[in-house]
Amino acid sequence: MAEIKTVGLIGGGVIGAGWAARLALNGIAVRVFDPDPDAQRKIDEVLENARRATAKLTLAPLHDPAPIHVVATLEEAVAEADFVQESLPEREDLKRELLAAASRAARRDVVIASSTSGLLPSRLQADMVAPERLVVGHPFNPVYLLPLVEVCGGEKTSPETIEQAMTFYRSIGMHPLHVRQEIDGFIADRLLEAVWREALWLVNDGVATTAEIDDAIRYGAGLRWSFMGTFLTYRLAGGEAGMRHFLAQFGPALRLPWTKLEAPELTDELIERVATQSDAQAAGTSIRDLERLRDDCLVAVLQGLRSHDYAAGATLNAHEEKLYETSHRQVMGADDDVSQPLALHRGRVAPEWIDYNGHMTESRYLQVFGDSSDALFRYVGIDADYHAASMSYYTVETHIMNLREVGAGEPFQTTTQILAVDDKKLHIFHRLTATREDILLATGEQMLLHVDTKAGRAVPAAAPVLARLHHIAAAHAPLPKPDGAGRFVGAPRR
Ligand SMILES: NC(=O)c1ccc[n+]([C@@H]2O[C@H](COP(=O)([O-])OP(=O)(O)OC[C@H]3O[C@@H](n4cnc5c(N)ncnc54)[C@H](O)[C@@H]3O)[C@@H](O)[C@H]2O)c1
Structure with a gap:
């Protein structure tokens, strides 16, 4: 499959805008x-929420946001696209018609995915040209934060299409789950629908309000669902004897009338009751504010899981690793000219880096210098495998000199000079420059120590890494000592 540079979206509502x-x-x-x-306004608003949430979620070097164009025809959206994602209203006739039109207008090798929550792909692909490239890619709201996407093929879908869709979704930080058997509602919505149907019964029968039902989830089962799901959670509920004991203990309850599963009829009275109780629950908070609250809480959960490298947190870790790799793609070649400070990291000042003075806030200078050190590490061959072997450089000291302020959107570049290196210690000096006007914004001097992260003590770096660092250090040795290197805080500036 060719590299995916442009995606054509059909439908830009809640889900299309999230994509x-x-x-x-x-x-x-x-x-x-x-x-x-x-459409444009709604997409811009969702993008703003997404930018805000993503900036909170990760410090990894993000891509410059690519352009989003709202176009006038379906053909304009898909003709040049390398991948197509349909997010039309959940109506089979409409989806079939537009998927068929997309299949005529898109390149023949392009995968066409549908965001449908539960319609069968075999039916959606029925009128398409080259139907083997239709696949369901069912995401979850908000698409920009939740990693799950269910991937399901129809009778005519080729295995290559499934594979290509899974690979693509992975590349944008998602967790594709292959639904191997075509089934109404796929996996996730069948589960969600079961809870939803029972919840509606509880409101219908006056057992509980919408707020009470939400409390029953969010103070208990919902917390553990977010990382263990149902089966692993119940295994633990079975104690030392695990799932067998759980089934023995709670098996009989399966025969008790604990669930109805068939939805209650949506009478006017039930609709009114659910809507009124839901309004009371929201207590006047706007949808946009609730969305931001939801996003902030999701970010908190994802970050918590990331620190355990577990479930959705492992997906986030893997994506961050890739972002670092893409951003610092350069790995030292035998013929590289390393006689000057190395220009390994570039970026742009993001709007959320700006403080109340209207300029880049001070913690971001440290972030930029930290990213520059990461770029150096990649350059000398320190990669995910190296870290997996419990080897890494830790920063033990940093001295930053702020020289000029910089505003949002400004492109920047750093250079890194090696001042000294031995088996365990690395002494480096970064310069941060605003590239548009070639102005030196700040310098950062750092001392790093190579450690065995498991043992928690300093150890020599691996030989190939040391060889590269020594090679660069020898090439940098004739360079003048940087102004500001070895300064103490408050030393007079020249
Ligand atoms: N909302 C969710 O939580 C959710 C989650 C996962 C999947 N989905 C699925 O995603 C799809 C879209 O759902 P949604 O919630 O974004 O709906 P939505 O109503 O928010 O968006 C649908 C969009 O399609 C546009 N549209 C209507 N007719 C069109 C046409 N002929 N051509 C192009 N665009 C047209 C509408 O203007 C609207 O912006 C559905 O298949 C749904 O089942 C929804």
Whole structure:
């Protein structure tokens, strides 16, 4: 499959806009077809929420957001696209018609995915040209934060299509789950629907309000669902004897009338009751504010799971690793000219890096210098395998000199000079420059120590890494000592 640089979106509502945001923030250009005259505004608002949430989620070097164009026809959206994602209203006739049109307008090798929550792919692909490239890619709201995407093929879908879709979704930080057997509602929505149906019964029968039902989930089962799901959780509920004991103990309850599963009829009275109780629950908070609250809580959960490298946190870790790798792609070649300070890291000042003075806030200078050290590490061959072997450099000291302020959107570049290196210690000096006007913004001097992260003590770096560092250090030795290197805080400036 060719590299995916542009994605065509059909439908730019809640889900389409979420896709647009995730894709753009992963550096993939987006062309959206949606006749809603408000589409651009809605997409811009979702993108703003996504930018805000992503900036909180990760310090990894993000791509410059790629452009999102709302176009006037379906053909304009898909003709040049390397991948197509349909997010039309959940109506089979409409989806079939537009997927068929997309299959005529898109390149023949392009995968066409549908965001449908539960319609069968075999039916969706029925009128398409080259139906083997239709696949369901069912995401979850908000698409820009939640990693799960269920991937399900129809009767005519080729295994290559499934593989290509899974690979692509992985590349944008998602966790594709292959639904191997085509089934209404796939896996996740069958589970969600079961809870939803019972919840509606509880409201219908006056057993509980919408707020009480939400409390029953969010103070208990919901917390453990987010990382262990149902089966692993119940295994633990069975104690030392595990799942067998759990089934023996709670098996009989399966025969008791604990669930109805068939949905209650949505009478006017039930609709009114659910809507009124839901309004009371929201207590006047706007949808946008609730969305931001949801995003902040999701970020907190994902970050918590990341620190355990577990479930969705492992997906986040893997994506961050890739972002670092893409950003610092350069690995030292035998013929590289390393006689000057190395220009290994570049970026752009993000809007959320700006403080109340209107300039880049001080903690971001440290982040930029930290990213520059990471770029140096990659350059000398320190990669994910090296870290997995419990080897890493830790920063033990940093001295930053702030020389000039810089505003949002400014492109920047850093250079890194090696001042000294031995088996365990590395002494480096970064310069941060605003590239547009070639102005030195700040310098950062750092001392790093090579450690065995498991043992928690300093150890020599691996021989190939040391060889590269020594090679660069020898090439840098004739360079003048940088102004500011070895300064103490408050030393007079020249
Ligand atoms: N909302 C969710 O939580 C969720 C989650 C996962 C999957 N989905 C699925 O995603 C799909 C979209 O759902 P949604 O929630 O974004 O709906 P939505 O109503 O928010 O968005 C649908 C968009 O399609 C546009 N549209 C309507 N007719 C069109 C046409 N002829 N051509 C192009 N665009 C057209 C509408 O203007 C609207 O912007 C559905 O299949 C749904 O089942 C939804």
